[in-house]
Amino acid sequence: MKTRITELLGIEYPIIQGGMAWVAEHHLAAAVSGAGGFGILGAANAPAETVREEIRKVRELTDKPFGVNIMLLSPYAEEVARMVAEEKVRAVTTGAGSPEKYLKLWQDAGIKVIPVVASVALARRMERCHVDAVVAEGMESGGHIGSQTTMTLVPQVADAVEIPVIAAGGIADGRGFAAARMLGAEGVQMGTVFVTAKESIVHVNYKQRILKAKDIDSEVTGMSTGHPIRSLRNKMTREYLRLEKEGASFEELEQLAAGALRKAVVDGDVMYGTVMAGQIAGMISEEKTCREIIDSIMQQAEDVMKKAM
Numbered sequence: 001m002k003t004r005i006t007e008l009l010g011i012e013y014p015i016i017q018g019g020m021a022w023v024a025e026h027h028l029a030a031a032v033s034g035a036g037g038f039g040i041l042g043a044a045n046a047p048a049e050t051v052r053e054e055i056r057k058v059r060e061l062t063d064k065p066f067g068v069n070i071m072l073l074s075p076y077a078e079e080v081a082r083m084v085a086e087e088k089v090r091a092v093t094t095g096a097g098s099p100e101k102y103l104k105l106w107q108d109a110g111i112k113v114i115p116v117v118a119s120v121a122l123a124r125r126m127e128r129c130h131v132d133a134v135v136a137e138g139m140e141s142g143g144h145i146g147s148q149t150t151m152t153l154v155p156q157v158a159d160a161v162e163i164p165v166i167a168a169g170g171i172a173d174g175r176g177f178a179a180a181r182m183l184g185a186e187g188v189q190m191g192t193v194f195v196t197a198k199e200s201i202v203h204v205n206y207k208q209r210i211l212k213a214k215d216i217d218s219e220v221t222g223m224s225t226g227h228p229i230r231s232l233r234n235k236m237t238r239e240y241l242r243l244e245k246e247g248a249s250f251e252e253l254e255q256l257a258a259g260a261l262r263k264a265v266v267d268g269d270v271m272y273g274t275v276m277a278g279q280i281a282g283m284i285s286e287e288k289t290c291r292e293i294i295d296s297i298m299q300q301a302e303d304v305m306k307k308a309m
């Protein structure tokens, strides 16, 4: 399948992996790129040199193109932004803010820029800055979310901009892929399903929590702080929501959440850690390789699109 996204990124299938903190490391990114999609390293809160080493490790595993996601709230965002320009990765995606101040740096280095947006306004602003594409991410996604659903955001962004749009949030199979195409997207970004991939290095407890999740197991914390986070319900989310209801201060809430994602991903503490995952977790029940995930999505998308006509 050829779209402006496969052309832009030099990939076989318009499937992009989300830049998930602690999860999107070199094994996963190389596996997704190796399977014909676009693998992404999540820089999250890591310093530039750590991410540079990860880039080199991906290059040892595959000669296919891949990218880096820069989480703009990171204290290291600026040094990571400069480092990726030196390393000349194929593309940068950004999250949790506007990347305006880094655009010239990346564009001068010939790097494709794909900001993640949660609103039409930011999508328009990004297009005026000549970015190459946008990811329109609905609130079905795991982690930091906006307030529009994928179903409502994607067509509105697709109408508002001429550049290609990638849909994200709630997509994990060929039906979701086909639906995203119908809404005007030329590619999809998926996170949760790749967390469960065989090549994903997350703790077995984290993977099992997603594979066993039901449709209604998802919770949003942090509405009161302005940084809403979607994760799977556990003792952590219950305690957080209780504190929020009682009007706890930002500092108190931050203290509870600090280090909680690492605790779940690395240590496997899925009771007191933060198990970030999207709402589609309930549909994912089988551990597959990245290649199996991508191949089955493309096959199912073709089948359902044929059947619908």
Ligand code: TUI
Pocket: 021, 071, 073, 094, 095, 096, 097, 098, 116, 117, 118, 122, 137, 142, 143, 144, 145, 146, 227
């Ligand atoms: O960034 C994500 N997902 C994330 S980042 C993350 S780490 C984190 N931890 C604690 C607090 C905040 C983040 C975990 N998951 N997805 C991309 C995304 N970006 N979703 C929503 C946005 C977004 C939201 C507001 C982008 C821009 C924006 O406003 C920018 C502006 O200036 O208008």
